[in-house]
Amino acid sequence: MIPAMPASASPARRSSVSVLRFGRVAVMGALAVVILFGGVWGSWGTAQHVMLSKGREEGTVRVTACAGDSCSGPFTPTSDGARARARVTLDKSVAVRKGETYAVVLKPQSSHAVRSGPAGILYAWVPFGGALLLASVVVAGGMRLTRMAWALGLAGAALLTSAFLAVR
Structure with a gap:
């Protein structure tokens, strides 16, 4: 043992280290x-x-145009109570391409569709x-x-x- 080193840390030092450790974890x-x-x-x-x-308008959208950050196309319903629409919008992303057809759900009271x-x-x-x-x-x-x-x-x-x- 090195004479300049204490045999163990003091109780006050141990408790302050524990409090700091608990604070960091919290x-x-x-x-x-x-x-x-x-x-x-x-x-x-x-x-x-x-x-x-359930209860939302479900169908498909054939993407006919993309501009800015959205694409649009006609909506063809596949669920009961859904109605056909000439144009709904779909967020443009890497996954949406012009000319493709996607299964979508319409957001309530809007013409915005999500895949x-x-x-x-x-x-x-x-x-x-x-x-x-x-x-x-x-x-x-x-x-x-x-x-x-x-x-x-x-x-x-x-x-x-x-x-x-x-x-x-």
């Missing part, structure tokens, strides 16, 4: 929860229409997939929970990859 845990909540919030605006489509089916559900949850990836970094670095971080990161990567493959 703050980073709260940050991870806020990030995940933001991802769910960002996804739910679209996902609710796709996942809870339905497995591709639409996965695409709607893309913001949550990004939040899972970001939260995994916070959990790994701030909370030092590497297994939980790997689980969050892999879940986010799987969600984003499956959404990419589904909407191709």
